Amino acid sequence: MLPETTLAEAAGLTMLNGIAVDEYGRTSDPAIWAAGDCASFPLPGDATGARLRLESVGNAIDMAECVAANMLGAAQPYIPKPWFWSDQYDVKLQIAGLNTGYDRVITRPGTGAGISFWYYAGETLLAVDAANDPRAYMIGKRLIEAGRSPAPAVVADPATDLKALL
Numbered sequence: 215m216l217p218e219t220t221l222a223e224a225a226g227l228t229m230l231n232g233i234a235v236d237e238y239g240r241t242s243d244p245a246i247w248a249a250g251d252c253a254s255f256p257l258p259g260d261a262t263g264a265r266l267r268l269e270s271v272g273n274a275i276d277m278a279e280c281v282a283a284n285m286l287g288a289a290q291p292y293i294p295k296p297w298f299w300s301d302q303y304d305v306k307l308q309i310a311g312l313n314t315g316y317d318r319v320i321t322r323p324g325t326g327a328g329i330s331f332w333y334y335a336g337e338t339l340l341a342v343d344a345a346n347d348p349r350a351y352m353i354g355k356r357l358i359e360a361g362r363s364p365a366p367a368v369v370a371d372p373a374t375d376l377k378a379l380l
């Protein structure tokens with residue numbers, strides 16, 4: 215999928231994988247702002263200048279709220295908390311975080327047909343993919359947003375009570 219940037223390009227805005235915005239959602243023209251699928255923004259805390267462009271309803275809503283507030287003077291940087299969902303036939307896929315840069319995946323059986331995949335870079339938990347396992351998704355999301363990384367071996371152990379990790 216590609217962002218529709220014809221109008222933005224005609225307006226002379228800077229493009230970097232979509233419409234380039236700063237941490238507040240402002241484009242290269244200070245009078246124009248962008249949010250959602252079409253906008254790429256600086257990856258928070260990254261000194262290399264890496265950017266993110268997310269395609270999800272959650273990001274479209276959260277970023278739009280933040281950028282709208284900034285248009286009114288809030289001056290609050292957009293800090294994404296990426297999450298995604300998709301229903302694929304009888305599988306509800308829920309994803310928390312971004313797995314870019316992972317070097318290890320822990321597979322954890324859930325209840326029933328549920329299963330989850332926990333992505334680590336070293337000892338740092340980056341993302342959780344949960345298939346028919348909403349409990350793993352919710353707990354993984356809370357851990358990632360809190361910046362907490364349970365040891366991979368602990369997550370891999372089916373006897374671990376995930377809730378206790380919070």
Ligand SMILES: Cc1cc2nc3c(=O)[nH]c(=O)nc-3n(C[C@H](O)[C@H](O)[C@H](O)COP(=O)(O)OP(=O)(O)OC[C@H]3O[C@@H](n4cnc5c(N)ncnc54)[C@H](O)[C@@H]3O)c2cc1C
Nearest residue numbers: 218221249250251252268269270271272274298299300301
């Ligand atoms: C097939 C499919 C499945 C998806 N499934 C999921 C899912 O399961 N979960 C999930 O989180 N996300 C899903 N997404 C992604 C989600 O739909 C998008 O992330 C979300 O709609 C982005 O919202 P937005 O407002 O940024 O952009 P959009 O919803 O794309 O809205 C942009 C609007 O701007 C209009 N527009 C563009 N240029 C102009 C112009 N020059 N003048 C006037 N209007 C213009 C477009 O017509 C469009 O209506 C899916 C997307 C697709 C295509």
